[in-house]
Ligand SMILES: Nc1ncnc2c1ncn2[C@@H]1O[C@H](COP(=O)(O)OP(=O)(O)O)[C@@H](O)[C@H]1O
Ligand SMILES: O=C(O)C1=C[C@@H](OP(=O)(O)O)[C@@H](O)[C@H](O)C1
C-alpha cells in the first residue's frame with residue numbers, strides 16, 4: 272500500500288490546506304504527519320519542540336513518515352522539514368511526490384509570525400529565507416511533480432494537482 276500522493280514543500284506552501292481538497296476531489300482519505308505526531312506525542316508541535324527539543328521531534332517525524340508511507344493509501348501531507356532526513360528522502364523516491372513551491376513573500380504572508388510553527392518563532396522572515404534556500408534542492412530531489420503556488424488560490428492549486436495525478 273502507498274499514499275495516492277505525498278505533498279512536500281516549505282511552511283506556508285499549503286500542504287495541509289491543498290492536501291485536504293485534493294483528497295476530497297479524489298474521494299480518498301487525507302492525513303498530515305504533523306497531526307499524527309501530535310496524537311502519538313499527546314501534545315502540540317510547539318510543546319514537543321519546547322519540552323523535548325527539535326531532535327526528539329525529528330526522530331518522531333522520521334518514524335511517523337516511514338509508517339505512513341508504508342501503510343497509508345490516501346493523500347499524505349508532510350511537515351516542511353521532513354525532507355531534511357536522508358532516510359526519508361530515500362523512501363520518498365519510491366512514491367508520487369508533489370512539491371508545492373512557494374517563494375519568500377507569499378510564504379511569509381501565509382504563516383504570519385509563525386504561530387504554531389516553532390522554527391519561525393523568532394526572525395520569521397530571515398528564518399524562512401534560510402529554510403527556503405537550504406531546502407529547495409531537497410524538495411526538488413524527491414519531487415515527481417512541482418506546482419507553483421505563488422499568487423494562486425488553494426482551490427486552483429488543488430485542481431492542478433488532481434490533474435497531474437489523474438491525467
Ligand atoms: N494558495 C494559498 N493562498 C493563500 N493562503 C494560503 C494558500 N495556501 C495556504 N494558505 C494559508 O496559509 C496558511 C498555511 O497553510 P498550510 O496549508 O497550513 O501550509 P503548510 O501545511 O504547507 O505549512 C493557512 O492559513 C492557509 O489557509
Ligand atoms: O519546516 C519545518 O521544519 C516544520 C514545519 C511544520 O509543518 P508545516 O510545513 O506544515 O508548517 C512542522 O512540521 C514543524 O513546525 C516543523
Ligand SMILES: [Mg+2]
Pocket residue numbers: 286287303305348349350
Ligand atoms: Mg502543514
